[in-house]
């Protein structure tokens with residue numbers, strides 16, 4: 001089966017609207033994805049029919065919502081091929097997942113002089129939590145660079161690993177360069193150097209494109225956000241190997257993460273509840289299952305192949321502009337395209353495209369070090385999804401033509 005894009009577009013009501021009288025062309029999927037009707041309907045049905053706080057009630061609705069919440073956890077366990085469902089922790093997103101590991105794992109296992117390795121292409125959410133931890137623990141943050149094509153300099157990995165390296169955290173797909181990193185190969189190399197080093201993979205941009213198998217990857221932690229995978233905002237997942245999650249102290253204290261509380265002693269709950277203090281976003285967690293089922297029905301391989309064709313089509317057109325420079329030219333890349341136009345500020349381009357109904361993102365994309373690498377202030381980023389079409393790409397191309405013409409007149 002391949003992607004029937006016209007049929008699929010009917011599943012996304014937001015796509016049929018007009019912006020400034022022009023059909024909306026949504027190319028900002030790297031920032032957040034649109035939601036299919038089944039996801040919208042699940043949310044509505046949950047709030048209209050079963051809304052009740054989980055884990056705390058004997059009444060029918062509470063039991064029902066608890067059951068669906070735990071069913072979703074189990075579904076995600078299978079979806080990621082985790083070993084146990086208690087290795088799946090619901091968070092509010094990728095950022096919270098990384099902060100949880102940095103705070104909790106960091107509290108127990110990072111000591112003065114230890115080293116944490118990240119890469120130069122990380123999103124701020126995979127940089128700043130480690131900087132905070134390093135400051136707190138007097139640990140050292142090291143950075144694996146990337147080259148001019150936006151590919152990690154993997155030949156430098158072995159130079160950066162040493163007996164002090166405690167944790168390596170890196171992204172599977174760069175949100176500003178589109179680079180797909182060879183996660184399995186990197187983890188194998190780290191494991192070859194030492195089996196003691198803990199690895200976290202930021203899957204924020206990857207989960208909607210690939211089938212993820214955390215056991216096959218052999219990562220210790222894997223994080224992603226629901227809103228980037230056609231689910232609601234405010235829900236995300238942290239996968240962690242049982243041995244680490246068990247050994248880590250709680251991240252936050254409160255209801256649901258305890259077995260018993262007294263003023264003299266509090267006993268924490270077992271996994272996964274130890275890391276889910278307070279009322280979680282149970283509606284989001286349950287709805288996440290709906291969005292993953294939607295993607296399963298389309299077929300992740302079909303999605304990846306459609307998006308790859310659209311990427312090739314877009315690049316073949318964009319490469320015709322002599323004024324356009326791609327930022328990120330990795331051999332293995334996803335459907336995220338960053339570019340700049342000679343002497344034209346990305347913000348101006350974004351504003352003009354917006355008036356044509358085209359939503360692209362402009363700026364640093366929360367990856368300031370990537371911009372520093374290329375000595376630029378920002379890029380224009382078009383991130384494509386399976387509901388985008390070649391004719392939408394053609395409109396973007398004519399938009400770019402228009403921008404170039406307007407600014408060359410004013411030159």
Ligand code: PLP
Nearest residue numbers: 093094095123125171175204225
């Ligand atoms: N990591 C990557 C690679 C991202 O692209 C993003 C968001 O753009 C994040 C982390 C942060 O995700 P969130 O804001 O959903 O927590």
